[in-house]
Amino acid sequence: MSINVSSEIGFLQKVIVHRPDSGISRVSPKRAEELLFDDIVFLPKMQEEHDVLTLLLDKFLGTKNVLEITTLLEETIKDEAENKKLIISRVEDYEELPRKFGEKLESLSAKELAKVLITGYLEEEDHILFDPIPNFIFTRDIAVVVNDHVVITKAFKAARYRENLLTRFIFWRHPIFKPLRDKNKIINLNDLDLFPPSKTGEQVSLEGGDVMIINEDFILIGCSERTSMHGIQLLKQSLFDKKVVKNVVVINIPNDRSFMHIDTLFTMISEDEIVAYKPIIYDGNSSNILVYRSNGGISEYSSVKKFFESEINNDMKFIFAGDGRSPYQEREQWTDGCNLVALKPGVAIAYDRNTVTDLAFQKAGYSIVKAETLIKDIDEGKVDPNTIKKTIIHIPSNELSRARGGSHCMTCPISRK
Numbered sequence: 001m002s003i004n005v006s007s008e009i010g011f012l013q014k015v016i017v018h019r020p021d022s023g024i025s026r027v028s029p030k031r032a033e034e035l036l037f038d039d040i041v042f043l044p045k046m047q048e049e050h051d052v053l054t055l056l057l058d059k060f061l062g063t064k065n066v067l068e069i070t071t072l073l074e075e076t077i078k079d080e081a082e083n084k085k086l087i088i089s090r091v092e093d094y095e096e097l098p099r100k101f102g103e104k105l106e107s108l109s110a111k112e113l114a115k116v117l118i119t120g121y122l123e124e125e126d127h128i129l130f131d132p133i134p135n136f137i138f139t140r141d142i143a144v145v146v147n148d149h150v151v152i153t154k155a156f157k158a159a160r161y162r163e164n165l166l167t168r169f170i171f172w173r174h175p176i177f178k179p180l181r182d183k184n185k186i187i188n189l190n191d192l193d194l195f196p197p198s199k200t201g202e203q204v205s206l207e208g209g210d211v212m213i214i215n216e217d218f219i220l221i222g223c224s225e226r227t228s229m230h231g232i233q234l235l236k237q238s239l240f241d242k243k244v245v246k247n248v249v250v251i252n253i254p255n256d257r258s259f260m261h262i263d264t265l266f267t268m269i270s271e272d273e274i275v276a277y278k279p280i281i282y283d284g285n286s287s288n289i290l291v292y293r294s295n296g297g298i299s300e301y302s303s304v305k306k307f308f309e310s311e312i313n314n315d316m317k318f319i320f321a322g323d324g325r326s327p328y329q330e331r332e333q334w335t336d337g338c339n340l341v342a343l344k345p346g347v348a349i350a351y352d353r354n355t356v357t358d359l360a361f362q363k364a365g366y367s368i369v370k371a372e373t374l375i376k377d378i379d380e381g382k383v384d385p386n387t388i389k390k391t392i393i394h395i396p397s398n399e400l401s402r403a404r405g406g407s408h409c410m411t412c413p414i415s416r417k
């Protein structure tokens with residue numbers, strides 16, 4: 001399997017997703033904030049909305065190219081006898097489980113075990129063994145493919161640590177990632193010997209929503225609530241040493257719940273179009289940009305806009321969330337109006353609830369279509385996904401958007417052409 005991503009917009013060929021699992025239905029109002037949900041959600045509706053996303057991906061990429069992380073976990077457990085023991089012992093340690101819980105886990109089939117490792121819940125005994133990991137639906141955050149390497153990220157928030165553990169297990173043990181292991185193309189930020197804390201105690205943390213691969217020479221990393229400067233410095237050095245990219249662009253953004261990752265503030269949808277939250281990305285409020293070169297050079301810009309125009313495309317156009325007007329831009333940035341994943345240049349998936357942002361898309365020449373309608377038209381042979389151009393595809397979002405991430409966050413691209 002070819003694993004290669006060198007842009008945010010090239011034809012999407014293979015992606016990892018995760019359907020909202022039953023752990024989400026056990027997030028209580030008291031625990032919601034700690035588990036990084038802003039509300040409790042209605043799981044069946046959330047699953048229905050997510051199913052529209054995956055069905056749409058199926059139509060464009062082919063079903064076999066939309067990889068469900070639970071299936072990857074199950075296949076990894078099954079692949080070698082020692083894998084099952086290994087992951088159980090890691091989770092036992094990490095979750096501080098009594099020995100009899102571990103024995104119970106050992107008695108499960110690979111399929112059941114994969115499910116329990118994610119949900120924390122043993123259905124047959126109605127037993128909550130450990131916390132759910134409700135944010136696993138945001139597969140963007142767990143790993144990032146940068147050209148032909150994979151960076152396994154390291155979560156800042158404890159609520160997301162088990163996601164890291166399971167992701168590492170999959171990348172280190174699943175047969176489809178063997179070529180990457182054999183060629184030493186996995187950069188694991190959780191390896192404390194390679195990525196230790198700084199002398200002043202600053203930890204490595206870096207979540208995938210803060211990383212974007214703009215082209216094969218430029219990777220962009222947000223220094224945010226979740227991603228530490230120390231983590232960025234170490235990753236930068238590793239990418240330069242391995243000659244993965246020539247430029248690492250660091251964007252400082254304010255610590256704020258509404259923009260915990262850089263991809264909540266902007267995403268690219270074509271070679272010359274970015275969907276953005278105007279105050280920070282275009283006007284440059286509370287942000288600054290440093291471009292580190294592999295030859296030691298450094299350049300500085302006062303806004304993301306200026307960086308893109310000077311170094312990537314001097315004709316870059318910006319489509320603003322909420323049409324760049326308050327209070328709509330704040331409202332629609334909050335509900336992921338800037339967080340889109342491109343299926344190919346000029347065709348991207350957005351939430352259906354950001355109506356003022358839609359006006360901005362229309363002004364920029366985009367058509368807007370409901371995913372359900374498009375899926376039906378594709379099924380009936382009325383539309384060929386290969387011929388669709390300049391289109392924003394709406395997915396339903398009442399429940400999904402409450403988890404504070406959009407289509408960009410819910411997709412981990414493994415291959416783009």
Ligand SMILES: NC(=O)NCCC[C@H](N)C(=O)O
Nearest residue numbers: 036138209261403404405409
């Ligand atoms: N890339 C992203 O922005 N991911 C969304 C993460 C939302 C999740 N509830 C979190 O707070 O971690």
